[in-house]
Amino acid sequence: MNKTPSPQAIQAWIQLHRTQRQLLSTVETALKSQDLPALDWYDVLLELHKAKGDGLRQFEIGEKILLNKHNLSRLIDRLEKNLLVERHQCSEDGRGNRIKITSEGSCMVKAMWPVYSQAIQQNFAAKLTEEEAQTLSELLAKVLPAAQ
Template sequence: MKPILPEGHLAAWRRYYPSFWRILAAIEADLAAAGLPSLSWYDALYELYLAPGRHLRMNELARSALLSRSGLTRLVDKLEKEKLIERQACPSDGRVQHAQLTDKGVEQLRKMWPVYRAGIAKYFAAHLTDAEAAQLEKSLGKVATAMEPPREAGD
């Protein structure tokens, strides 16, 4: 097996990988220090916030929030207990549950965003020029798009 992995690309990966982990840990620490829940809560709430009607099926939410379905079930349990979302049975398909963002959920997003934004600014954006950010967005956009539909069947 000899895949095409030029030195320069490997060097990029060797920056990409640890930078992400360290930024993530720093942001999580900031959230925890502010008495706020973790980024996985934010991700799920934010995906619902973006969705039309502010609701998604569990399956869709799992995909957007980068979780397995079982992981999503547990996360939704916690979010529902905090009344940040509500489970709603789908009238047209008895198997489907919708996760519906509540006003309290929107409020939680508003509380978390300043801390999250500050973390992105401090740990990530502060080190990039406008041009670099634009270039990064373009390059990683291609990567992200390619990975987007995490189907199991071969491409």
């Protein structure tokens, strides 16, 4: 019950955090170099873009992108200020709102993807075979804490 992690596990733990951090910062740099917004904007916009129709509730976005509500609230403020999304009031629940992507927002998603995907390709995908990528996601999925 009080077991200490094996050296392999510790090594993997460290590697996980280093790698993620470095990759993230590489990709953020790539986006910035093209005067594009950061990844958190993309995450939200993409969810809304995929959702189509009636948009999403704020808490739904929060669940999808794993962001707490107060930070999401302010992230959406910024997106709204930049006319990429709109807050509509929600007919079925008076507390909440329904977030919809604007056409500018959709354009932004489309503008960001080529840069984003190229960065993923060069810095990540190109270094793995498809099988390795598959294995990697499976291993990561095993350690992803269950959403509660």
